[in-house]
Amino acid sequence: MPNITLISFGYFEKDILEKTAEAVVNEFHASVNLRDGHLDLSEFFDPNRRQYNGNSLLKQVDSISFPDSSKTLGLFNVDLYIPILTFIFGQAFLNGRTGIASLYRLSNERYGMTGDNEFLVDRFKKEVIHELGHTFGLIHCHNSTCVMRSGTYVEDIDQKNQQFCISCRAQLDLHPDFQI
């Protein structure tokens, strides 16, 4: 059974973090630690793009090691980018030990709609499970309801489930971390 650490940087409502951790426990059957992280995010801020460099943040989170944890996911509430793309919801090292995910672009308000906390929490849970899936070697899935389906809009995230499809689940079960 894998140990997963969710480490939050910046302000998050406690409720969101707890619900996300619970979803990760249910989906991965893993033990999950919630930790607070401390980083000076200004070092990762690009004033020209007014966004935070996702590549550098991923490397930074990867450099933090928790001996009791096999996978670590950094949780942020800032606008992430990678140099070639206008924005990202999150990213991870494929079959690695680290990923990052941001809440920033998941809220309705960002798209001129009325805020909905339930939608926000649901999207964040899916994004966190999706990035963790990459750390266990899963690539994007063509099944439209699988959580590993690639999503470039929040609407894409809304359309998929919080769960892995049968095929991704089977692949996940073959991962050494899930072998008894």
Next chain:
Amino acid sequence: MARKISILIVDDEESVRDSLYNWFLEDGFRVECAENAKKALTILESDQFDIILADIKMPGMDGLEMLRRIKSLKPEAIVIVMTAFATVDTAVKALKDGAYDYVTKPFDPDDLTHLIRNATKQISLVDENETLKKKVVSLENVEDLIGNSEAMKDLLREVESVAQTNSSVIITGESGTGKELVARAIHANSPRKFFPFVSVHCGALTESLLESELFGHEKGAFTGAMYNRKGRFEMADSGSIFLDEIATISTKMQVELLRVLESKTFMRVGGNKEISSDFRVICATNKDLKSMVEKGTFREDLFYRLNVVNIHIPPLRDRISDIPLLVDYFIKKYCTSMNKPPASIDQAALKRLQEFNYPGNIRELENMIERAIVVGDGKKISLKDLPLEKTIVSSSAESLDDFEKAFVLQILNKYSWNISRTAKALKVDRVTLYHKIKKYDLKPENQ
């Protein structure tokens, strides 16, 4: 299953390479990176990539020069150029030089997804096209006409030369010799190969059904004709029509067929509109049409119209040397279709197959091999897997002694050289059987 698409990223900025590398890995692509055009060209010398995503502005050789070099080596390569400084001029220049698309950094994630999705669709279409072309080429090679005997070589030469013409052909040969295969080979090697090959089994249809099948019918032409229906002559337009068992058609149909062959026009049953169709006729029969003409049961004018070229397929017993090749071909065919590992045949079984006279020709041999693959152990076909008990005789049996020798040997083999059981089966005493064994110098096959 579709193969894994490969992408080569060429950009001097490490952060761009890393970002794209991770993005494409998560999408399941095979990805490699190069920091400049020179390195990319070196990689491309030894490895193939489906998509090359290249920055325009790079130190040393720029992306446009690299694009030109890649295109001169591999015109079908999909090269997508990217730049941070978009100008209409460079975009137009890149597209004129053969770039698949042109994007400005940074891209919207959705744009990148669509761009790559469209490129992979194009790659799939090219792959599919290649596969289909190979299938057409394999048709031209007439893979199914197996044999190395002189008779078979002559037949292939005839098929090749007649295929290029537009003449009517009659294929004759015993049942099971592969007349339809030869007809298909003629079509597949002819200039009509990209058009339909329409096959009609004349013997299986009654006169009225055959008429409606060949000419088609209009709605309401007869009870049950609920829709307009195209006939086989119409379907074969620009292609070939194969009329199997032509000797079975009625006198009335012979007259109608002659008229169609002469004018290449006809009317659907119940119709009043003349339809024209450009088809080539290939017929087949196991009967002697000439003697039918002499007896007056087949029209002479139709015979001469059809019999411009006659191809005769020899029976399998006259080309025994082709049996090992045919056996090998059918073993592979049925092992593949039944998802079994490749099997082989032991020498004794093969020898026995070469002694058989095959009244049902290749079809009979094919059925035997199919059965042997089904009932056998899946590794080696042996005598016990072959249904040859009722078989009498080798084609070389020209005298009563030859016949007796072959028959006694066959029964001995059937009972694994158990003298008592063989003698009982032959209804002779053991002494007589020993005499026969000595007389014909018979020995078990593994000795």
